[in-house]
Amino acid sequence: MTRPATALIRVAFWVSLFSVVVLSLLPTEQLPPQVSLVWDKAQHAAGFAGLAVLGLTGYPASFKQVCFGLLLTGAFIELAQHLSGWRHGDLVDLFADLVGIVVGTGIWMGAKHLNR
Template identity: 35%
Template sequence: MFVAMLVLLALSLAPPSPLMSGTGWDKSNHALAFAVLAVLGAWAWPGRALAVLAGLLAYGGLIEVLQSFTAHRFAEWGDLLADGVGLLLGQALVPWLGRGNSP
């Protein structure tokens, strides 16, 4: 999970590049990334869903703050909202994926 978080941080702070793959829409990129983190977090800490989701949402906020200090990225409330939507979607998938617990 921490490796995924570090990769997400690196991608979030790197200059945009046409070589970067994604979903084609910034907000869905955020939602997908945080859905994956929610699933990984649920698997890593079963039964601690609220703490994991709160921590990951705070991590999304930290990324937005860090982006505001770069010349090529900027912070957006909409990105943080997309992170939250992704977290909820990821948590909803956990019971169907067979590992971890939902809140």
């Protein structure tokens, strides 16, 4: 991958990560209403899958750090929500984040294998 492409992916990763953290900590009145509990967990998984793909593509030599860092970010978000007073932390959300990281890692590994 070229340097400009790698730089662009890294910027996309950090902007996306920042966006996920900010949106996760907004008061619930400022967010669209949830349709169902399943949709909430799917959003967690999809968001962290996308972050995993971007992070691993931008930092392929830092596999463990990207995956562990994303899991720590998910844990931080849930703890911050619990302490916020306007959101509530949920271990099932953290599990959905983990599922997303695993799925995103699988997508990244599959794409890497296809590009050989």
